[in-house]
Amino acid sequence: MAHTAHSPARRAAGRPGTTDLRKVFRRRTEALIERIAAGASDEALAAALEAPSDVGGLARLLSDLAAIGMNVESIDPFAEAIARGVEAKQELLREAGGGWSSTRVATHLGMTRQGVDKRRKGGKLLALQSGQGDYLYPVCQFTEHGVLPGIDRFLAACPSSGGWTRLDLLLTPAEEIGDRSPLEALRHGDVEAAQRVASMFGELGGPSGPDA
Secondary structure (H helix, E strand, O other): OOOOOOOHHHHHHOOOOHHHHHHHHHHHHHHHHHHHHHOOOHHHHHHHHOOOOHHHHHHHHHHHHHHOOOOHHHOOOOHHHHHHHHHHHHHHHHHOOOEEOHHHHHHHHOOOHHHHHHHHHOOOOOOEEOOOOOEEEEHHHEOOOOEOOOHHHHHHHOOOOOHHHHHHHHHOOEHHHOOEOHHHHHHOOOHHHHHHHHHHHHHOOOOOOOOO
16 A cells, blocks of 8 residues: 555655764764864863863863853854853752762662652652753762652742752752751751742742753
8 A cells, every 4th residue: 555645654754763863963063073172272172171071071161262262152152151051060960969860769769760750750859851861860869778858848849940950959058047058958857948948939930941
């Protein structure tokens, strides 16, 4: 039977496969890296190589090039802002003690990955989208034997914002609770203080949106 113009087979045939997309992306990225490296000094490249990750190294290089006056907007008008955002997220994750995969969290809590996903969807665990189809769970929300008591109540009091915004709020000292961060308050058993900061953030019109 001949396929119509709207058949699934015809639509699939006109769409590049996953392997092709990866090749195209790799070629484009390699060209970008070559352009950036060509305009960087040996000192800037050496500093980038000192970063703890490949992504961090690229972000640092873009920031350094912008600082010395290179027109990074010729690469992308948002390149510098993106680089600053990458560095800020990496710093947040370092402050949080790093991030665990769903599998690592499941092992720590003695449950399945499906159980971890259920807790995340129910707002019981703080999660960050990893960009690889999985989530990263900031280590600071866990104790030696389980989950930090009160983290679920803190998350419930937060506005409907992305995971990175919630992590920033969790780690940032607040005058309202004696210049402690909500994380410090939770670690000392003061769940109400942590909830209060989260609620005030929502009342002040904190950003909202999907996890990013």
